[in-house]
Amino acid sequence: MSAATKTDNNPAPTAIEMIKVKVDGRELEVPRLSPDWQGKLAPTTMIQVCEAAKQDVPHYCYHPKLPVAGNCRMCLVEFGTPALGPDRKPLLNADGTARIAKSPRPAIACATPVSPGMEIYTSTPGVKQMREGVLESLLINHPLDCPICDQAGECKLQEYSVDYGQSGSRFVEAKVHKPKSVDLGPRIMLDAERCILCTRCIRFTKDIAGDDKLGIVNRGSYNTISTFPGTAFDNNYTLNTVDICPVGALTSKDFRFQMRVWFLKDTKSICTSCGTGCNVHIGSREEKIYRYTPRENEAVNGHWMCDEGRLNYKWIQRTDRLRDVLVHGCKSSWGEALREIAHKLKQAPPGSVAIIGSARQTNEELWLLSRLKSRFGAISDSFPRDGQPDKLLVSADKNPNSNGARLTGISFTEAGINLAKIADGIQGGVIKTLLVFGENVVKRAVSPAALSEKETTTEAIEVHGITADVLAKLETLIVSDILPNETTRLAHYLLPGCAHAEKRGSFTSTKGRVQKFMQAVEPAGDARPEWDFLQDLVCNVTGKEGFHSIEGLFNEMAKSVPAFNGLTWAGLGETGVSVKI
Amino acid sequence: MSGSSAIIVVDDTVDIVGALANLSEFYAHESCGQCTPCREGSLWMSKTLHRLSHGQGRKGDADYLLKIADNIPGGRTICAFGEACSWPVQSFVAKFKDEFVAKGAEDEARRARQSAGLGGEKETAEAQH
Amino acid sequence: MSFSIPAGLEAEIDELITHYPVRRSASLMLLHAIQEHFGWVSPEAVQWTAAKLGLEPINVHELLTFYPMFRQAAPGRHQIKVCRTLSCALGGSHALHRHVCERLGLDAGAHGLQTTKDGKFSVEFVECLAGCGSAPVMMCGDDFHEGVSGKKADEILGGCK
Numbered sequence: 001m002s003a004a005t006k007t008d009n010n011p012a013p014t015a016i017e018m019i020k021v022k023v024d025g026r027e028l029e030v031p032r033l034s035p036d037w038q039g040k041l042a043p044t045t046m047i048q049v050c051e052a053a054k055q056d057v058p059h060y061c062y063h064p065k066l067p068v069a070g071n072c073r074m075c076l077v078e079f080g081t082p083a084l085g086p087d088r089k090p091l092l093n094a095d096g097t098a099r100i101a102k103s104p105r106p107a108i109a110c111a112t113p114v115s116p117g118m119e120i121y122t123s124t125p126g127v128k129q130m131r132e133g134v135l136e137s138l139l140i141n142h143p144l145d146c147p148i149c150d151q152a153g154e155c156k157l158q159e160y161s162v163d164y165g166q167s168g169s170r171f172v173e174a175k176v177h178k179p180k181s182v183d184l185g186p187r188i189m190l191d192a193e194r195c196i197l198c199t200r201c202i203r204f205t206k207d208i209a210g211d212d213k214l215g216i217v218n219r220g221s222y223n224t225i226s227t228f229p230g231t232a233f234d235n236n237y238t239l240n241t242v243d244i245c246p247v248g249a250l251t252s253k254d255f256r257f258q259m260r261v262w263f264l265k266d267t268k269s270i271c272t273s274c275g276t277g278c279n280v281h282i283g284s285r286e287e288k289i290y291r292y293t294p295r296e297n298e299a300v301n302g303h304w305m306c307d308e309g310r311l312n313y314k315w316i317q318r319t320d321r322l323r324d325v326l327v328h329g330c331k332s333s334w335g336e337a338l339r340e341i342a343h344k345l346k347q348a349p350p351g352s353v354a355i356i357g358s359a360r361q362t363n364e365e366l367w368l369l370s371r372l373k374s375r376f377g378a379i380s381d382s383f384p385r386d387g388q389p390d391k392l393l394v395s396a397d398k399n400p401n402s403n404g405a406r407l408t409g410i411s412f413t414e415a416g417i418n419l420a421k422i423a424d425g426i427q428g429g430v431i432k433t434l435l436v437f438g439e440n441v442v443k444r445a446v447s448p449a450a451l452s453e454k455e456t457t458t459e460a461i462e463v464h465g466i467t468a469d470v471l472a473k474l475e476t477l478i479v480s481d482i483l484p485n486e487t488t489r490l491a492h493y494l495l496p497g498c499a500h501a502e503k504r505g506s507f508t509s510t511k512g513r514v515q516k517f518m519q520a521v522e523p524a525g526d527a528r529p530e531w532d533f534l535q536d537l538v539c540n541v542t543g544k545e546g547f548h549s550i551e552g553l554f555n556e557m558a559k560s561v562p563a564f565n566g567l568t569w570a571g572l573g574e575t576g577v578s579v580k581i
Numbered sequence: 582m583s584g585s586s587a588i589i590v591v592d593d594t595v596d597i598v599g600a601l602a603n604l605s606e607f608y609a610h611e612s613c614g615q616c617t618p619c620r621e622g623s624l625w626m627s628k629t630l631h632r633l634s635h636g637q638g639r640k641g642d643a644d645y646l647l648k649i650a651d652n653i654p655g656g657r658t659i660c661a662f663g664e665a666c667s668w669p670v671q672s673f674v675a676k677f678k679d680e681f682v683a684k685g686a687e688d689e690a691r692r693a694r695q696s697a698g699l700g701g702e703k704e705t706a707e708a709q710h
Numbered sequence: 711m712s713f714s715i716p717a718g719l720e721a722e723i724d725e726l727i728t729h730y731p732v733r734r735s736a737s738l739m740l741l742h743a744i745q746e747h748f749g750w751v752s753p754e755a756v757q758w759t760a761a762k763l764g765l766e767p768i769n770v771h772e773l774l775t776f777y778p779m780f781r782q783a784a785p786g787r788h789q790i791k792v793c794r795t796l797s798c799a800l801g802g803s804h805a806l807h808r809h810v811c812e813r814l815g816l817d818a819g820a821h822g823l824q825t826t827k828d829g830k831f832s833v834e835f836v837e838c839l840a841g842c843g844s845a846p847v848m849m850c851g852d853d854f855h856e857g858v859s860g861k862k863a864d865e866i867l868g869g870c871k
Contacts, residue, residue, distance in 0.1 A: 221609065
């Protein structure tokens with residue numbers, strides 16, 4: 001991945017000369033050099049200046065994080081530069097202002113650097129006519145099948161047609177026909193007739209994903225995006241091409257024909273599939289999640305996310321979700337169960353309680369567990385979850401919040417080092433009460449050989465000895481989870497929890513970015529956000545009133561956890577704050 | 582002007598519409614397709630001229646061609662090929678507009694006669710758009 | 711069908727690559743050399759070329775499909791190209807093309823490369839062959855023929871073994 005997507009690009013302002021340019025008559029000062037798609041300093045382009053001036057310049061092929069191609073010609077603008085006399089000195093108008101020599105030819109704003117005194121014209125009749133011409137050209141061979149196209153509603157052809165197009169078409173010839181429903185790879189479909197040949201997908205997969213598998217075959221108006229015949233477009237980032245495709249040419253097999261985009265509710269969230277913490281939009285409608293798409297955050301994921309994380313949402317809607325509060329297998333109520341648990345905990349002798357949290361829980365939930373931990377002098381830990389990293393975004397840490405677990409004191413420098421001690425403690429009869437949150441401890445207690453291939457490759461399995469037989473020795477086993485498993489079946493008290501999409505909270509990424517996420521859908525059945533019922537439990541145990549809002553809880557946690565000192569829920573903003581880890 | 586600074590001398594027996602159709606087919610074939618105006622415009626002009634030179638013309642095709650051609654040159658394309666493919670259309674239509682109009686008018690009149698003969702059925706060369 | 715490049719051709723290709731500062735720049739020259747040897751460029755040859763130059767097969771496939779001179783299927787032993795662009799068209803190349811097609815039993819109205827059933831001839835109506843001053847022109851293999859009449863075309867075809 002380019003440096004740009006990994007770090008903030010704020011070159012020291014003093015190092016770069018500022019120049020004055022005008023956009024549609026408005027003067028502004030811009031740096032002579034600006035970060036390019038890779039974050040390297042390059043001459044500032046017209047399109048960057050127009051963006052700074054909040055002057056919309058329509059474009060298809062230009063993308064701030066891809067190499068500039070300059071092929072769509074939609075961003076053509078007119079411009080002028082200060083006229084020079086034979087003595088190379090600026091010519092002046094009668095009023096003393098610089099005389100501007102207007103260029104006889106337009107320029108593409110995406111690839112043309114600005115120079116001191118340059119004037120850019122984005123709204124002249126000439127520019128308007130050029131945009132109309134390009135749009136008309138793009139549309140003549142386009143199938144105009146918006147009613148059945150998944151891109152409709154977020155399509156640049158539609159949007160620019162409204163903003164800059166003509167109402168009718170003069171085209172009366174037969175359209176060029178190209179391949180449709182092309183199975184480009186396991187997750188991507190191509191409709192070559194919709195394609196406007198901007199080459200964003202080609203540049204993305206070559207220069208960002210590092211998998212140069214797409215190209216343009218044939219010539220002229222018959223140009224078609226393709227893989228080498230017989231090969232698939234298949235890397236862990238292919239679905240980003242669907243996001244950056246400005247039209248409906250590339251569609252996601254997972255999302256196509258599922259839901260109209262204008263019906264989707266957008267919720268700002270975080271991907272939980274690894275510790276990178278890619279920012280995502282959750283698209284949902286009527287309590288059903290339809291897709292994740294990456295949300296721009298230069299400090300974390302740039303514009304991208306991996307396919308694996310993007311498609312890892314279906315478990316949230318599994319029909320076998322835990323929906324009921326169960327006490328010894330019988331349906332109970334939250335109030336009753338939490339009162340009983342509090343009662344048992346209060347009677348527990350010091351050192352007889354152990355807590356296994358999960359680095360898939362939020363900072364707030366882990367902090368509440370840590371308060372129980374200190375109240376009872378409990379031993380605690382969480383499970384490591386290791387996987388294969390890649391060079392772009394995927395972290396080797398498959399937990400979204402390992403740092404949160406560590407900073408709140410649930411786990412230690414190396415997650416999982418206390419698990420064997422907990423097993424021994426139960427075996428030895430010292431530990432009589434165990435709280436387990438979001439981890440199937442039994443499954444992860446057995447040897448990897450007993451697991452299916454998929455399980456062993458996606459999650460590193462720790463052999464720590466907390467087997468079903470060991471759990472049977474406990475006086476009280478309190479389990480909260482989202483999906484049923486061996487451990488939830490053994491629970492004396494089972495508390496149904498929520499997926500991140502069903503609650504609010506924050507995670508701390510592997511690089512120490514504290515980021516919050518919002519609730520997209522309602523929890524299943526009686527399930528409640530873990531922070532919500534943990535508050536009640538802590539209140540029952542300590543007698544101190546907790547917080548009923550995530551804001552209050554986060555702010556209280558920030559005061560108590562040194563690494564989070566000074567943070568506030570509101571202050572996290574939409575893209576989070578980096579802390580020292 | 583035939584576009585690429587070459588000179589081809591033709592006498593007045595040559596069908597100027599057909600000659601331009603031939604040239605435009607060449608340009609549509611040679612356009613690389615990298616940038617939009619040339620990629621789409623060159624084939625559009627070629628299709629129109631093929632239609633006009635094969636009895637499916639319209640009176641307005643001369644102006645229609647000019648409008649297509651006007652959308653390509655003037656620095657809108659990456660290379661000069663875009664200019665080259667529109668120049669012959671612009672110059673042929675400018676110099677021999679009456680021939681283009683007459684050809685389209687003749688086709689329209691013939692189609693009108695044919696459709697009258699067929700009981701007033703409407704014939705149109707227009708592709709549904 | 712296994713694909714292999716004879717040692718001699720590979721030596722020639724290795725030498726061609728040395729002409730360029732960047733290996734990728736030799737792509738077209740390699741395709742020409744391969745087509746000259748095999749008569750066409752197979753998908754296996756594309757993969758071989760890509761591997762040779764450290765490219766992805768799609769990079770080479772793009773070139774193969776862009777240039778009409780490259781063959782993606784085996785053509786006839788003798789390839790006839792008749793120019794269809796303006797000067798030749800005015801000089802009678804349509805009649806010439808029709809004549810050649812009819813003589814060989816091919817469809818003069820068809821698009822693209824056509825090959826006779828016996829695999830002896832391929833005929834293609836192509837864009838400018840750069841002989842505008844002596845229209846109509848045609849090529850038979852690598853031989854260039856100017857001012858080709860029907861009779862001259864018959865002689866050219868007759869001379870092909």
